[in-house]
Amino acid sequence: MARLGKVIDPELGRSVTDLGMIAGIDVAPAGTDGGRPAYDVTVRVELTVPGCPLSDTIVGNITAAIASYPDAALTPRIEVATMSEAKLADLVAGLKAERKRNPFAKPGVKTRIFAIASGKGGVGKSSVTANLAATFAALGYDTAAIDADIYGFSLPGLFGVTSQPTNLNGMLMPVTAWGVKLISIGMFAGADRAILWRGPRLQRSLEQFLSDVWWGEPDVLLLDLAPGTGDMAISVAQTLPNAELIVVTTPQPSASDVAVRAGLVALQVPMRVRGVVENMSWFDHHGERLEIFGHGGGQRVADQLTAALGHDVPLMAQLPLLPEVRERGEAGRPAVLGADGRLAGTPLAESFAGLARALMA
Template sequence: MTDARHIEAQIYERLNKVIDPELGRSITDLGMIAAINAVGATSQGDGDVPSYDVTVHVELTVEGCPLSQTITNQINGAIVSYPDAKLTPHIEVSSMSHDKLADLVAGLKAERKQNPFNKPGVKTRIFAIASGKGGVGKSSVSANLAATFAALGYDTAAIDADIYGFSLPKLFGVHTQPTNLNGMLMPVTAWGVKLISIGMFAGADRAILWRGPRLQRSLEQFLSDVWWGDPDVLLLDLAPGTGDMAISVAQALPNAELVVVTTPQPSASDVAVRSGLVALQVPMKVRGVVENMSWYEHKGERLEIFGAGGGRRVSDQLTETLGYDVPLLAQLPLDPDLREVGESGRPAVLNEDGALRSDVLGRTFRELAEGLLRSE
């Protein structure tokens, strides 16, 4: 015979599978289930199914948590799908006390121990997207590549490391700030990608005049003070050139792989080579080259508006100088959607439903993403 205490224990076990979308942990492990009460069993004659009202007391990490509805929907689903009785769920939502939240955050920070991406056995593949100069579409490539990884089912994170010229919030349509859990930040998720950028914080619309040490500290904070979980892929959108941030990335993330973005014309490709040659000074491998704006398709004809061969020139020069193969990974078309759709807040490589486009642009980004993950 099923009784209330058995129901409560079974529901708690089922809630082990409900995962907090931000922290990536079970809501039971995080201490978010304060109590479960099952009452009101009906008579249980032959053929009767026992019926209970089940009240779950949920303590969210912060008041007004933006994902509270997602969590309560999952809890409801876990309860109503219970197979041995008819359960009517009632969810009572509150927020954790200051002391309970402080203990939770302290435990998470102690478990993570600063930069989570620079430790033995880390599974995350890290790609730093670089360019020699501005205006070649580096941030657009970063945003669409991140969106592609997410659309392909990979747990994806992205850091806007272009402190002076941040643009990922706009490209992903982000207008909110990260949730602050007692000094630990939750990245904002948009189009399946976990994001952090200086552009998400108050006052970020003002000119930023930071020198090397403060730039390095900003990257360290993005890595260590943000709860990333265990992403499969982390992308960094670097500032153009070979300045302080590129050096900081190499120091903080020696396992990062550099992807150089250029356009076809010599004036861009010659400068792009320099961004790849930073690998001679720091312990970072250049994974390959992406040529952006390679052609514009007009009435079935490919028009090479910016010339041709820039990506191949960068690839060949870096291969010769660095002493290992630096392939031309992809040639991306000049697609007006990259600007028009991107500026609307949706990465152009995605359809409105978040699925990857099946046209040339979508196929090229899919091949680029899959190629990067295949490489060793």
């Protein structure tokens, strides 16, 4: 049992023993093996849901934990079953009770929260969110992301997610892709999606994503906001008092003027504007930097927000227009990652790593 206490359920972030998933252990002597006593060990595991997608991982980790026993040669045999409804209901009730409604609003929470906003649409918020999240995860941070663009969700596509979140008696498990725990309305179909969309929609769906999803306590939470200067940013400030706003713009005035207004939301609600990211700053044409969308928008937004808000709002990154950003995004892998899921050694990946480190500093 002590060895199994180190086996963590990947979705719930708790040990399988804490979660009551070990229903029984039988040990039968089996002679000796290389001078050590040998035993056959049968472990009865009860998974939370039938056909749990992580069943193989959990069973593999349990097998490895038993095989690592130092003082005897143990031959593991794992019997997999599913928890009774009653036991699962108890487990979920226990987890819910211990967690406040919105785990990120409680005092002392360590999670850094960054909301990515823009004003103008199509400037690359979602691409920046996806690549920044993948970068944080690749750098070793426990990373989560919420697709807060309810009508124009795009994170499932950018991360190549086609599966649905596991629903444990009304508690949803985020889907992990490229190391990032994700939730998006795009992961729900039919009736589930209709439920999320009911009522005063935006505020409710954000609250549901925060309180009905089992997040654990990630190091970083990113929110990909819808374009516009309004409602969602206010909801974020109200529900997530620690959230910091990152304003994305392109270099052109028509984007940067609206981006400033998106940042000025911080005059209405208490929310720190952390910095500005300029996207599509240039296109590298055989070594020549073509400024397709003009010049200076990021710096203009940073200067104007610094003046209006009375604290430093720096221009934190300038990112090139790069066909891979779109192509890889459409293929479901953030462009900063190689096929192996590690940070690629490209200038783009270095820019994102620099941004991630600056944000955490």
